[in-house]
Amino acid sequence: MTILRTAALITLLACAVALSDLAADRNASTRDAAQPVDPSIKPGDDFYQYANGGWLKTAVIPEGQSSFDTRAILAARTSQRVRGLIQSAAAAHSAKGSIPQKVGDYYASFMDESSIEGKGMAPLSDEMCIISAINSKASLSAYLGSTLNTETDGLTGNADHVFGVWVNQSFTDSEHYVFHLMQGGLGMPDREAYLDPSEKMAALRVQYQAHIAAMLKPTGVSDSETKAARILALEIRIAQAHAPDSDAADVFKQNNPWKRADFAVKAPGMDWDAYFKAAGVADQSKFVVWQPSAVTGTSALVGSEAIDLWKDYLRFHLIEHYASVLPKAVAAEQFAFYGTIFSHAQQVPERSQDAIAATNAALGQAVGQLYTERYFPPEAKARVQAMVSDLMAAYRARIPTLTWMSAETKEKALAKLATLRIGVGYPDTWIDYSTLQIVRGDAFGNIRRAEAFNRSRNLAKLKQPADLDEWRIDPQIVGAILLFSPNTETFSAGLLQPPYFDSQGDAASNYGSAGVGMAHEISHSFDELGNIYDAQGRLGNWWSADDLAKYHAAAAKLVAQFNAYCPLADVCVNGEQVLTENIADLAGLLTAHDAYIHSLKGKPDVVVNGLTGEQRFFLAFAQRWRRAQSETALRRQLKTDKHAPGEYRSDTVRNVEAWYKAYDVKLGDKLFLKAEDRVGIW
Numbered sequence: 222m223t224i225l226r227t228a229a230l231i232t233l234l235a236c237a238v239a240l241s242d243l244a245a246d247r248n249a250s251t252r253d254a255a256q257p258v259d260p261s262i263k264p265g266d267d268f269y270q271y272a273n274g275g276w277l278k279t280a281v282i283p284e285g286q287s288s289f290d291t292r293a294i295l296a297a298r299t300s301q302r303v304r305g306l307i308q309s310a311a312a313a314h315s316a317k318g319s320i321p322q323k324v325g326d327y328y329a330s331f332m333d334e335s336s337i338e339g340k341g342m343a344p345l346s347d348e349m350c351i352i353s354a355i356n357s358k359a360s361l362s363a364y365l366g367s368t369l370n371t372e373t374d375g376l377t378g379n380a381d382h383v384f385g386v387w388v389n390q391s392f393t394d395s396e397h398y399v400f401h402l403m404q405g406g407l408g409m410p411d412r413e414a415y416l417d418p419s420e421k422m423a424a425l426r427v428q429y430q431a432h433i434a435a436m437l438k439p440t441g442v443s444d445s446e447t448k449a450a451r452i453l454a455l456e457i458r459i460a461q462a463h464a465p466d467s468d469a470a471d472v473f474k475q476n477n478p479w480k481r482a483d484f485a486v487k488a489p490g491m492d493w494d495a496y497f498k499a500a501g502v503a504d505q506s507k508f509v510v511w512q513p514s515a516v517t518g519t520s521a522l523v524g525s526e527a528i529d530l531w532k533d534y535l536r537f538h539l540i541e542h543y544a545s546v547l548p549k550a551v552a553a554e555q556f557a558f559y560g561t562i563f564s565h566a567q568q569v570p571e572r573s574q575d576a577i578a579a580t581n582a583a584l585g586q587a588v589g590q591l592y593t594e595r596y597f598p599p600e601a602k603a604r605v606q607a608m609v610s611d612l613m614a615a616y617r618a619r620i621p622t623l624t625w626m627s628a629e630t631k632e633k634a635l636a637k638l639a640t641l642r643i644g645v646g647y648p649d650t651w652i653d654y655s656t657l658q659i660v661r662g663d664a665f666g667n668i669r670r671a672e673a674f675n676r677s678r679n680l681a682k683l684k685q686p687a688d689l690d691e692w693r694i695d696p697q698i699v700g701a702i703l704l705f706s707p708n709t710e711t712f713s714a715g716l717l718q719p720p721y722f723d724s725q726g727d728a729a730s731n732y733g734s735a736g737v738g739m740a741h742e743i744s745h746s747f748d749e750l751g752n753i754y755d756a757q758g759r760l761g762n763w764w765s766a767d768d769l770a771k772y773h774a775a776a777a778k779l780v781a782q783f784n785a786y787c788p789l790a791d792v793c794v795n796g797e798q799v800l801t802e803n804i805a806d807l808a809g810l811l812t813a814h815d816a817y818i819h820s821l822k823g824k825p826d827v828v829v830n831g832l833t834g835e836q837r838f839f840l841a842f843a844q845r846w847r848r849a850q851s852e853t854a855l856r857r858q859l860k861t862d863k864h865a866p867g868e869y870r871s872d873t874v875r876n877v878e879a880w881y882k883a884y885d886v887k888l889g890d891k892l893f894l895k896a897e898d899r900v901g902i903w
């Protein structure tokens with residue numbers, strides 16, 4: 222999981238690990254069985270090897286990768302499924318206006334390279350004329366307003382156009398959406414690419430300038446080299462105004478409420494009336510400006526820089542934005558810079574790969590409907606919901622027992638638990654695409670219409686009450702989204718598949734794998750990360766200083782426990798660096814175990830393949846973390862990752878009494894911890 226504390230938003234890369242059997246049609250007996258264990262290992266000596274030894278012996282890291290785990294397996298499997306669904310839709314020629322027609326025609330048009338080639342640069346001509354007609358600060362501002370994009374969110378550091386908007390509840394008012402205005406306008410990914418004085422980055426800027434010139438050429442722009450140099454210089458000035466990355470680590474710095482009238486005073490240069498009118502939000506009164514320096518700085522540049530320079534900048538970015546549906550030479554130039562130079566890609570990806578990504582980006586929930594109809598039926602959703610309800614019951618029972626939390630803070634935690642919304646699989650209400658026209662043979666028009674559709678859909682939300690059940694992740698993505706503001710978590714259908722979750726499989730394994738993963742994420746709402754947002758997702762600490770001190774004191778033991786793990790002769794785990802995630806693992810394991818017991822309703826679980834329910838629960842947990850990785854990848858993880866290597870995450874069981882009982886682990890076994898050495902934060 223990746224945590225971006227900075228923003229209200231947290232993305233989760235799928236939590237973790239396990240699966241050797243890729244076959245979708247496994248029979249009932251393998252479905253119910255836990256993954257084969259390594260019988261030569263005693264569970265109490267090395268639980269990770271006991272659970273994963275067999276798999277690790279045969280796992281092969283794919284060429285060009287540095288690691289291989291369950292997430293990689295699920296991502297590959299899901300992307301194959303999505304590819305199949307989209308390509309079938311394209312072949313089917315379904316009824317006009319239907320979801321398969323939109324998905325299929327979007328893909329087919331993107332794949333129709335001869336049609337794209339035949340149109341040349343003509344699709345851009347209308348907008349090029351609008352840019353050419355800019356002759357004043359007002360018309361420049363209006364054009365910039367018309368490009369305001371909504372493809373931003375709390376994780377975006379640089380919107381595609383000079384600014385981006387994210388429509389979300391405000392940091393202080395959970396009832397209403399506000400207009401979160403974000404910095405943007407840089408062609409390279411971030412500020413550092415423009416300002417880093419190192420030789421390497423200076424060389425990159427030279428290459429970027431050549432790329433700008435190459436992109437301008439096919440439109441017949443004269444003197445493209447000189448213009449490219451000026452465009453780069455303008456972007457460097459925009460980058461200077463962008464907030465430094467260190468600001469992004471502090472969400473309190475992003476909470477800058479501005480009223481409409483503040484823009485003219487705090488950010489002169491732009492004609493803000495013209496800007497907001499063209500953006501379609503002339504009557505919007507409340508804004509949250511995430512990076513005031515970027516708004517002030519970019520606006521000043523609108524006032525100070527020559528209109529002709531801005532027009533060249535806009536022409537370049539227009540071509541760049543639509544390169545994927547312009548003639549091959551343009552797309553190839555874009556790949557030469559962003560793919561080869563920037564990302565060190567060895568070869569151009571197949572067109573179909575880009576077409577699938579573009580279809581997902583434009584019609585995410587339409588593809589999601591096709592995906593879930595086939596791979597995640599309502600019964601699967603109902604079974605996950607039942608597990609979530611057990612997890613919530615477990616948290617309700619466990620929070621009052623916490624020793625480090627004061628009675629007053631526990632009240633607040635329980636209130637926050639009560640308002641937490643958890644979405645699983647797919648949304649109850651899908652995005653209504655009925656007004657979006659997708660036309661076969663019109664790749665450019667399809668992108669334009671999809672962008673306009675998404676933009677007006679987002680801006681329309683400004684006039685509606687905040688919808689806590691809105692989905693921010695597509696069901697076909699292997700992942701989850703944890704939002705503190707609003708107080709919601711969403712786990713996609715792509716994530717909820719075997720071996721994490723099997724809708725027809727063994728409950729003990731489901732609770733031990735997906736259940737622990739979900740409980741881990743829920744715990745973040747109540748830990749040091751979640752402490753800065755209240756039950757309604759409003760910004761502000763709700764723990765007392767005493768809670769914080771006691772929490773840290775209790776956590777010290779876990780830091781020491783992980784500091785003692787040394788996977789390489791010269792490197793040990795940094796217990797402090799991985800502490801927050803380790804606490805969440807412990808909370809997740811304990812609470813999901815409570816939930817599993819709760820789900821049995823007093824009946825004993827059956828024995829499957831010689832393993833009790835308790836054993837399968839912990840086994841599935843250890844199998845979550847299996848990963849084959851190169852030593853280089855391991856060293857990188859130890860140095861930078863907030864998550865410990867899988868083996869040690871699996872060893873979280875050492876702190877859990879029920880694991881000792883399940884596997885009869887005793888004094889003398891290598892993983893045995895005396896009762897006083899076990900960590901009891903949760």
Ligand SMILES: [Zn+2]
Pocket residue numbers: 222741742745802805
């Ligand atoms: Zn986490």
